[in-house]
Structure formats: C-alpha cells, structure tokens
Amino acid sequence: MKNLVHDIFLKLVDQGCISKHEMNQPFCETDNRFLADRYFEGTCPNCGDSGARGDQCDACGQTLDPEELLNRRCRICQEDSITTKSTEHFFLNLSQFQEQLLKWVSSQSHWKPNVKNFTSSFIENGLKDRPITRDIEWGVVLPIDGYESKRIYVWFEAVIGYLSASIEWAKLNDEEDRWKDWWENPKAKAYYFQGKDNIPFHTIIWPSILMACGNLNLPFDVPANEYLNLEGSKISTSRNWAVWLNDYLDHFDPDSLRYVLASNMPENGDTDFSWDEYVRANNDELVATYGNLVHRVLSMLHKNFDGRVSEIPDSAKSENELLAKTSIEFEEIAELFSLAKFRLTLQKIMGVAQSVNKYIDQEEPWKLVKSDPGKAHIVLSTCLSVINCIKIAIYPFLPFSSEKLNNILGFNTSVMDIGWNWDPRAISEGHIINKPEPLFKKIDPDMIDEELTPTKRIL
Known part of the structure; x- marks a missing residue:
C-alpha cells in the first residue's frame, strides 16, 4: 500500500x-499543535450546521477549506483557542x-x-x-x-x-x-x-x-446512498441510538433484517427504520408472499408426489407462458441490478412471487390433486421452477434463506456455485426435493419490546 x-x-x-504552496493552517494554542481537518469543528458557512468538520460538512455534503469554518473549536481540548499559522503543504x-x-x-x-x-x-x-x-x-x-x-x-x-x-x-x-x-x-x-x-x-x-x-x-x-435514520432520529452509536447486530442476531434471523433494509434503502433520499415497519414488512411481505409461496408449493409437491418433479409438456400452455414470462422478468431484474437500483430490483423479484401466488390461486392445485393429479403435478412443478429462479435472483439480498432453500430443493452445491444463471427449466423431470420447512418466521411485536429494550427504552 x-x-x-x-x-x-x-x-x-x-x-x-501536485504542487507545493504555503497555506494557513488552524493551530491550537492550548495544545500547541496544528489541527488536521477532523481535529476541529465549527459552523458550516454553506448551511449553518454547527457540527461541520474542518474538511467537510456532513449536513450538506459540501467540502470545506479550514479557514471557511466559523466559530472553530478544537476537538481535543474543546477550547476555542484556535489561531492560524503558515505552513507548507503539497496540493492536488x-x-x-x-x-x-x-x-x-x-x-x-x-x-x-x-x-x-x-x-x-x-x-x-x-x-x-x-x-x-x-x-x-x-x-x-x-x-x-x-x-x-x-x-x-x-x-x-x-x-x-x-x-x-x-x-x-x-x-x-x-x-x-x-x-x-x-x-x-x-x-x-x-x-x-x-x-x-x-x-x-x-x-x-x-x-x-x-x-x-x-x-x-x-x-x-x-x-x-443517503442516510438511514432510526425511529425518526439520526443513528448515533455514541448515544446508543443504534441497532447492534450482535444483539439482533441473538434473537432474529439475518435475512429478515436484510430484506427490510434493502426494501427501505435510502437510494435517492433519507429513509427511516422503525421496529413497527420491520415487523410489518417481515410478516406481511417476506413471510406472507415469498415464504408462503415456497412453503405451500413444496409442501403440496412433497405430500402428494413424494417431492418428485414432473415434466412440463409443450401442451401445457399456461405453464409454458408463465415460464416464458418469468425468463423475460428475470432479464429485466438483471438489468436493474446492473444499474444498482436495488429497491426496484427487490420489488420486481417479489412481484414475480406474487404472480406465482396468483397463478396458484387460479389453478387451485389442492383441488386438482383429487380431480386431475397429472395437471396438479405439472402446476406444482412449474411453480417450483420459478421458485428456483427466485432463489438465485434474491440471493444477493437474502443469502442465508437462499442457501436453505437450495438444500431443501435437493441441490448439494451452493447457490454461489450455480452463479447468475436462472433457467426456468433447470430442474429436470424426476428431480426429488427434500422435506420442506418454513424459510422465515413470523415475528410477534411483543418480541421486539422484550428483546430489544435497550433501543426501545430511548424512544
């Protein structure tokens, strides 16, 4: 380095x-030393924020020259005994x-x-x-x-x-x-x-x-990204106004938090993290949409067909249309990823899950199992193929649940080994999945109050 x-x-x-120039540099008379940019602070001449540092104001993002800062004070001794002395430096x-x-x-x-x-x-x-x-x-x-x-x-x-x-x-x-x-x-x-x-x-x-x-x-x-606030206030580790990951992971799964943070990412403006919204997004979106889709498809396939995947024949018009639509949607998802539009990417992926849920509600495979088991088998296998694609697309957001799902689907390799490759027909006829288990857990709001009291107490 x-x-x-x-x-x-x-x-x-x-x-x-790069050239050399004489410049005036802040000097603390109390500490008898020159002060680098982060060793003194004051009022920003651009926006008036009182916590601006010697090289930049975090409030407005403006970079500053040391002499521009108003009401300067030393961060070492907290005194305002700052003068200016000449010193030679190299400039870019x-x-x-x-x-x-x-x-x-x-x-x-x-x-x-x-x-x-x-x-x-x-x-x-x-x-x-x-x-x-x-x-x-x-x-x-x-x-x-x-x-x-x-x-x-x-x-x-x-x-x-x-x-x-x-x-x-x-x-x-x-x-x-x-x-x-x-x-x-x-x-x-x-x-x-x-x-x-x-x-x-x-x-x-x-x-x-x-x-x-x-x-x-x-x-x-x-x-x-812009700034993420916590319950309406700026995150501050010094004031213990933060969510400490070690405490969080003692009680909750990482992917729940990853989902909420990704769906609320401050891409174009400041956003706010609240525990109420965390519970709602986990229960009403992650569990109810994606988790529910995975669990009911895999459970019906495992219960009624021993987890064995069916062929999807060319004559299955609606199923092949769904797979073709899925291929187009995942190409759009890849494009959004490349543009770093992560909130929109995640929304698009969850939209695919919603579409498959709607398809299941229309086809009603739980009824077809009795009236037309062959058709039910094709419907569930089609849904499984799309779920396998979702597993890959959502991996950057939810890696832990994607790996868990990958194991349930009966693959011995990691999702990372599969790579950025979503083929709706990647699961072949005769493939057998393992016994399903829920990917996510619903969160009781009372658990937040009980387990995260250090943060909640400050509210």
Missing part, C-alpha cells in the same frame, strides 16, 4: 498535478481536471440523480486545489526528503486502497497481473458503494488521480 501511494504521489508530482491540483471531470460526469447517464447533480454542481462551482499533506504524526510518510514531519493525508491515500487491495489480492493468488482485468480492461465496470458524505471523494478526487495515472479505469458507477 505505502509503495503504491508513493509511486502515484511521485508520478503526479512529475506530471505537475484539482483545477487542472475541471473540464475533463465535467465532461466525464455529464456522460454518466446511468448515475443516480442525487450523485450526478451533486457532483456536477460541485464542479461547476469551480474546483479548488486541495492540500493532500498534513502536520500530523500518523499516516503515510512523504517520499520526498525534508518533509519528515508531514504525512500524506488519509483522503488521498485511502482511495488508492481500492487499487492496492486488487494488486495484493492478485499476488496472494499467485496471479500478479490479474488485477489488470479490472483496472485496465475497458470492459470492466467498477462500482463504488458509498454514503452520500463520501460522494466527492469518489466522483472528483479519485477520478482525478486515475486520470492523472492515465491507464486505469474510471468508476463506472458511484451508487451512493
């Missing part, structure tokens, strides 16, 4: 993309990339509106050269003699970690050039999943570094 940071730093210096010359970045961002038609609009506005307001060294004791040392007391600041070297991790992974797998498949192959697409406070680091600073390097892929997408 350090060697790569040094290599890129020196390359940018040689290309004139972002202004050189103004036009190149604006042209690149303008061409990203698939980006989320909040990400693209924020970045475009940021660039159009004029990019300022940013200092990338600090007077601190920790961090990556400079690869230049005479600057032993300074360090390369974290927001410059941290993003290089994406590249260094890929290089290290390739070395560990004895394929030293394999990292190039993602970083130099023009067909590769890199997605950077972030919170909205990290947008400028991944749509402006990191792309500028990559442009300066000259031969590395720029981000394909930066699908940054």
Whole structure:
C-alpha cells in the first residue's frame, strides 16, 4: 500500500498535478499543535450546521477549506483557542481536471440523480486545489526528503486502497497481473458503494488521480446512498441510538433484517427504520408472499408426489407462458441490478412471487390433486421452477434463506456455485426435493419490546 501511494504521489508530482504552496493552517494554542481537518469543528458557512468538520460538512455534503469554518473549536481540548499559522503543504491540483471531470460526469447517464447533480454542481462551482499533506504524526510518510514531519493525508491515500487491495489480492493468488482485468480492461465496470458524505471523494478526487495515472479505469458507477435514520432520529452509536447486530442476531434471523433494509434503502433520499415497519414488512411481505409461496408449493409437491418433479409438456400452455414470462422478468431484474437500483430490483423479484401466488390461486392445485393429479403435478412443478429462479435472483439480498432453500430443493452445491444463471427449466423431470420447512418466521411485536429494550427504552 505505502509503495503504491508513493509511486502515484511521485508520478503526479512529475506530471505537475501536485504542487507545493504555503497555506494557513488552524493551530491550537492550548495544545500547541496544528489541527488536521477532523481535529476541529465549527459552523458550516454553506448551511449553518454547527457540527461541520474542518474538511467537510456532513449536513450538506459540501467540502470545506479550514479557514471557511466559523466559530472553530478544537476537538481535543474543546477550547476555542484556535489561531492560524503558515505552513507548507503539497496540493492536488484539482483545477487542472475541471473540464475533463465535467465532461466525464455529464456522460454518466446511468448515475443516480442525487450523485450526478451533486457532483456536477460541485464542479461547476469551480474546483479548488486541495492540500493532500498534513502536520500530523500518523499516516503515510512523504517520499520526498525534508518533509519528515508531514504525512500524506488519509483522503488521498485511502482511495488508492481500492487499487492496492486488487494488486495484493492478485499476488496472494499467485496471479500478479490479474488485477489488470479490472483496472485496465475497458470492459470492466467498477462500482463504488458509498454514503452520500463520501460522494466527492469518489466522483472528483479519485477520478482525478486515475486520470492523472492515465491507464486505469474510471468508476463506472458511484451508487451512493443517503442516510438511514432510526425511529425518526439520526443513528448515533455514541448515544446508543443504534441497532447492534450482535444483539439482533441473538434473537432474529439475518435475512429478515436484510430484506427490510434493502426494501427501505435510502437510494435517492433519507429513509427511516422503525421496529413497527420491520415487523410489518417481515410478516406481511417476506413471510406472507415469498415464504408462503415456497412453503405451500413444496409442501403440496412433497405430500402428494413424494417431492418428485414432473415434466412440463409443450401442451401445457399456461405453464409454458408463465415460464416464458418469468425468463423475460428475470432479464429485466438483471438489468436493474446492473444499474444498482436495488429497491426496484427487490420489488420486481417479489412481484414475480406474487404472480406465482396468483397463478396458484387460479389453478387451485389442492383441488386438482383429487380431480386431475397429472395437471396438479405439472402446476406444482412449474411453480417450483420459478421458485428456483427466485432463489438465485434474491440471493444477493437474502443469502442465508437462499442457501436453505437450495438444500431443501435437493441441490448439494451452493447457490454461489450455480452463479447468475436462472433457467426456468433447470430442474429436470424426476428431480426429488427434500422435506420442506418454513424459510422465515413470523415475528410477534411483543418480541421486539422484550428483546430489544435497550433501543426501545430511548424512544
């Protein structure tokens, strides 16, 4: 990591993309030290938030210069004894990339509106050269003699970690050039999943570094999320206003939470997590729609046909139409995935489950078992084929229940081994499933009050 940071730093210096300048830096007279960006806070000049840090305001997302912050106070001693002293630092010359970045961002038609609009506005307001060294004791040392007391600041070297991790992974797998498949192959697409406070680091600073390097892929997408609140208030671990996963997993299954979080993901605006909605979504959607579909199809197939899958003949018109429709829907799901539209993707998958439930209600296989068992067998086998596709499509959201379902369906390999391959006819005639069991559990609202009292007590 350090060697790569040094290599890129020196390359940018040689290309004139990094230069030295004197700058005024906040200095705490009480602690007798320079203060890096996160060591002091104050009032944002842009939105007026009183908790803005020295380099960025989380409330509005604006990056800041230290001198712009109002009512500054030291976070170490909590005193307002902050003065300004001159010091020399190295700057990343972002202004050189103004036009190149604006042209690149303008061409990203698939980006989320909040990400693209924020970045475009940021660039159009004029990019300022940013200092990338600090007077601190920790961090990556400079690869230049005479600057032993300074360090390369974290927001410059941290993003290089994406590249260094890929290089290290390739070395560990004895394929030293394999990292190039993602970083130099023009067909590769890199997605950077972030919170909205990290947008400028991944749509402006990191792309500028990559442009300066000259031969590395720029981000394909930066699908940054907005903020998720908890019961109407901002999540705060310091105030114990959070859901602690260890406590949660002591009482509930992971996929229930994964489903609720994915269906309520703050993709384009802030959203809120509430325990009442958690219970409702688990019971009325996950259990009632998907879980119920799986359980009743597999139970009827196991009870009436020993779990054996039937052939779906060409003459079965409605069944083949359902499978053909399913194939089209899963192609649409794949496209939504590639666009990082995860809420819509999950809605589409659950919509497939609803369609199959509707098909079952129309065909009434529980009656056909007595009047036309052959037809009942075909109906249930068709439903099973679609369920097998849902298992794969929903795996990124619900991996634990997908693996559980995969075992019930009688497969010995992992869903991961199957890969992104949903063939509605993947289950052949004669295949036998195992004894079914429920994928999900209904949650009693009283369990939330009883088991998660530390969080509920604060309400």
